[in-house]
Amino acid sequence: MSAAEELAPGAPLMEVRGLERRFVMGDEEVAVLKGVTFTINVGEYVAIIGPSGSGKSTLMYQIGCLDTPSEGTYHLAGYSVGALDDEELAALRNRFIGFVFQAFNLLPRTTAVDNVALPLRYAGVGIGERRRRARVALDRVGLGHRHDHTPDRLSGGERQRVAIARAIVTNPKLLLCDEPTGNLDQRVGAEIQALFEELNRDLGVTLVIVTHDPSLAKRARRNIKLVDGRVVHDGPALEGF
Amino acid sequence: MFEHVLSALLALNSNKLRAALTMLGVVIGVLAVTLLVGVGDGARKYLDTTLSSLGTNLLNVVPGRTETRGGFGPPPASGIARPLTMDDVRAIERQATLIRGVSPVVTGGGTVRYRTRQRDTMVLGVGPQFSDLRNMHVDLGEFVREEDLQARRRVAILGRRVVRELFGDESALGQPIRIAGGRYRVVGIMEEKGRSLGFDLDDLVFIPATTAMDQFGQTHLSQLLTAARSKDDTASATEEIEEVLARRRNGERVFTIQSQEDLLKTFGALTAAMTMMLLAIASVSLVVGGIGIMNIMLVSVRERTREIGVRRAVGATRGDVLWQFLLEAVVISTIGGAIGLGLGAAIVAVVTKYAPDVPLRLSGWIAAVAFGSSFVVGVISGVVPARRAAALDPVDALRYE
Numbered sequence: 156m157s158a159a160e161e162l163a164p165g166a167p168l169m170e171v172r173g174l175e176r177r178f179v180m181g182d183e184e185v186a187v188l189k190g191v192t193f194t195i196n197v198g199e200y201v202a203i204i205g206p207s208g209s210g211k212s213t214l215m216y217q218i219g220c221l222d223t224p225s226e227g228t229y230h231l232a233g234y235s236v237g238a239l240d241d242e243e244l245a246a247l248r249n250r251f252i253g254f255v256f257q258a259f260n261l262l263p264r265t266t267a268v269d270n271v272a273l274p275l276r277y278a279g280v281g282i283g284e285r286r287r288r289a290r291v292a293l294d295r296v297g298l299g300h301r302h303d304h305t306p307d308r309l310s311g312g313e314r315q316r317v318a319i320a321r322a323i324v325t326n327p328k329l330l331l332c333d334e335p336t337g338n339l340d341q342r343v344g345a346e347i348q349a350l351f352e353e354l355n356r357d358l359g360v361t362l363v364i365v366t367h368d369p370s371l372a373k374r375a376r377r378n379i380k381l382v383d384g385r386v387v388h389d390g391p392a393l394e395g396f
Numbered sequence: 397m398f399e400h401v402l403s404a405l406l407a408l409n410s411n412k413l414r415a416a417l418t419m420l421g422v423v424i425g426v427l428a429v430t431l432l433v434g435v436g437d438g439a440r441k442y443l444d445t446t447l448s449s450l451g452t453n454l455l456n457v458v459p460g461r462t463e464t465r466g467g468f469g470p471p472p473a474s475g476i477a478r479p480l481t482m483d484d485v486r487a488i489e490r491q492a493t494l495i496r497g498v499s500p501v502v503t504g505g506g507t508v509r510y511r512t513r514q515r516d517t518m519v520l521g522v523g524p525q526f527s528d529l530r531n532m533h534v535d536l537g538e539f540v541r542e543e544d545l546q547a548r549r550r551v552a553i554l555g556r557r558v559v560r561e562l563f564g565d566e567s568a569l570g571q572p573i574r575i576a577g578g579r580y581r582v583v584g585i586m587e588e589k590g591r592s593l594g595f596d597l598d599d600l601v602f603i604p605a606t607t608a609m610d611q612f613g614q615t616h617l618s619q620l621l622t623a624a625r626s627k628d629d630t631a632s633a634t635e636e637i638e639e640v641l642a643r644r645r646n647g648e649r650v651f652t653i654q655s656q657e658d659l660l661k662t663f664g665a666l667t668a669a670m671t672m673m674l675l676a677i678a679s680v681s682l683v684v685g686g687i688g689i690m691n692i693m694l695v696s697v698r699e700r701t702r703e704i705g706v707r708r709a710v711g712a713t714r715g716d717v718l719w720q721f722l723l724e725a726v727v728i729s730t731i732g733g734a735i736g737l738g739l740g741a742a743i744v745a746v747v748t749k750y751a752p753d754v755p756l757r758l759s760g761w762i763a764a765v766a767f768g769s770s771f772v773v774g775v776i777s778g779v780v781p782a783r784r785a786a787a788l789d790p791v792d793a794l795r796y797e
């Protein structure tokens with residue numbers, strides 16, 4: 156995997172072409188994504204919006220290389236995701252993508268440092284070095300004083316910061332966030348959003364946020380709106396979707 | 397691999413109660429293996445050392461014929477048994493070349509009296525070589541001598557216990573005593589031998605075999621004790637004695653030679669069977685422990701479905717997840733095994749210290765088997781949960797509520 160080094164700002168990072176995802180439910184097949192096409196370049200800040208059940212999370216799993224298309228193609232950093240096997244997909248996720256989920260998804264009874272260090276373990280980094288880098292990432296998200304706390308001793312906003320530190324600890328090209336402020340109140344949600352924007356601006360990481368919140372979507376330079384598995388809008392932020 | 401063990405340890409550390417409960421079954425299983433097999437093994441060792449302390453490569457000739465050699469006690473007499481005599485002893489002495497010695501044995505018993513004190517005890521009529529053959533030696537004075545045997549002298553050698561009971565602190569050597577009414581003089585005192593197989597080897601009186609025949613009104617010997625020069629000679633020595641005795645009986649083999657080796661083998665087979673049976677019983681508890689691990693691991697895989705999804709999302713392959721859960725099971729199981737083994741060793745140490753008679757021991761092979769089996773139990777009980785965890789689709793795992 157040498158393509159990553161050539162990913163200059165503005166170069167295409169993700170190319171989605173005619174992407175379909177169908178699920179077999181009993182006897183019938185249900186299409187959830189029905190031919191999605193878009194390109195996102197390195198360093199962009201994109202919000203994916205749309206009503207509940209429109210396929211946003213399904214799309215996120217596709218572009219996050221956790222799932223492969225039923226139809227169509229997806230290229231991430233030059234790799235044709237549909238052609239990769241389990242191990243290659245795992246390596247691609249580890250190397251290029253940081254995930255942030257609505258439900259934080261931290262390991263319980265595990266310190267913030269060890270939670271953040273987790274992706275580095277699968278990158279083959281030794282325990283000492285990955286804890287050191289985890290501390291740097293925690294400092295970066297403003298949790299310098301909470302390194303050894305377990306999730307049950309952190310507030311919702313702090314938990315999401317730990318999750319963000321975990322997402323950036325590998326220096327990914329892409330930050331994929333599925334309703335990251337969904338479990339947070341307005342004020343904390345805004346702080347988290349500000350943190351994302353800061354990372355996008357300072358680290359140049361491509362930011363793709365799935366969100367319900369119009370006020371957050373508005374802040375993104377580009378909105379992709381999904382309705383019933385199809386892209387109905389791809390352009391500047393929409394007013395009141 | 398180190399990374400997998402490390403994350404297994406981290407995972408266990410993050411849920412100590414669950415780990416401890418999971419371990420419990422294996423702890424008990426390994427403890428059971430250690431103790432039960434320890435009892436069997438201890439019994440075997442005990443019999444081994446006890447029987448060997450009686451002397452080595454012993455051959456015991458008794459009158460009458462049995463089909464099997466060895467075994468326990470005197471064989472059933474077959475019709476017209478030609479008794480064993482002193483002449484048989486002399487003949488063996490002269491003709492047999494593969495033996496260490498031979499001694500007549502006349503078994504009797506009676507009241508031994510010194511002044512006002514008395515004790516009922518076993519009296520053995522023997523020859524001089526009995527002492528070396530049976531590894532029982534005098535401490536003071538002399539054992540039965542050849543002249544005593546020939547002259548049918550009324551001399552007695554007392555076991556320690558008999559001395560204690562009859563003489564207390566007085567000197568026994570040279571004193572007159574009565575055995576079953578007959579007058580004797582004490583010429584020797586045996587060294588302390590202790591108990592063996594429940595029999596008090598110090599509660600004995602030895603007199604010349606010829607004297608014993610007179611004393612107990614017997615015309616023949618009870619047994620004839622001899623021993624092969626070496627273990628390898630046992631079979632040929634047996635044949636040799638058989639020939640000598642048969643020649644004196646017109647070729648009829650109306651006697652039986654029991655070898656100590658056969659006896660040892662019989663005991664050995666018995667205790668080995670017992671050990672195996674105990675091992676089988678103990679392994680049932682190990683199997684139960686393994687099922688416990690598998691159950692809790694299966695529950696754990698379900699509980700940690702989200703965690704599995706997260707791990708996959710941040711870069712874990714199916715293989716990583718498989719190894720993680722497999723090693724968790726193995727680590728739990730082997731830690732449980734180590735604890736069980738430690739407890740077992742502690743119990744063995746305590747028992748050996750405070751109840752040295754209990755034949756319980758912990759030998760290397762038991763420890764190895766117990767610990768090894770805890771490892772195997774971990775692998776076996778970890779495979780199914782680990783495969784289930786690895787088979788999870790990452791998206792399904794992340795969406796799992």
Ligand SMILES: Nc1ncnc2c1ncn2[C@@H]1O[C@H](COP(=O)(O)OP(=O)(O)O)[C@@H](O)[C@H]1O
Pocket residue numbers: 178179180185187205206207208209210211212213214
């Ligand atoms: N594994 C699956 N099997 C069947 N249907 C699914 C599966 N995953 C998602 N869906 C369906 O796809 C639709 C879109 O789901 P999702 O992508 O989660 O929507 P959103 O995130 O926009 O709310 C829903 O109707 C959901 O039930």
Ligand SMILES: [Mg+2]
Pocket residue numbers: 211212213
């Ligand atoms: Mg969703």
